[in-house]
Amino acid sequence: MKAREFDQKFDDGEDVSEALDLSRARRPNQSQGRVNVDFPVWVIEPLDKEASRLGVTRQSIIKL
Template identity: 45%
Template sequence: MNTEEFNNKFDEGQSMVDDLDLSKALRSEQQLTRISIDFPV
């Protein structure tokens, strides 16, 4: 699919999910950070 077809499909309100490779999609600023918490017993 070229960019013109992609844009036309988007402009017509059609679903884009089937045309995207979501297996490598990342959300910005959603990286995991490991923390350590010590609880008193």
């Protein structure tokens, strides 16, 4: 399919997914890295309390 035809189909709201190779698709700037952070106790205690209330880990709360 030529680019002009692809653009026209896309602009018309047609499904163009069959023309795409999604096997190598990735979102830019979405890779993860590890960071260590020290929090004062007065920050950790409410985090733990909320994590316990929600039934999740402290790490999950921090990620949010």
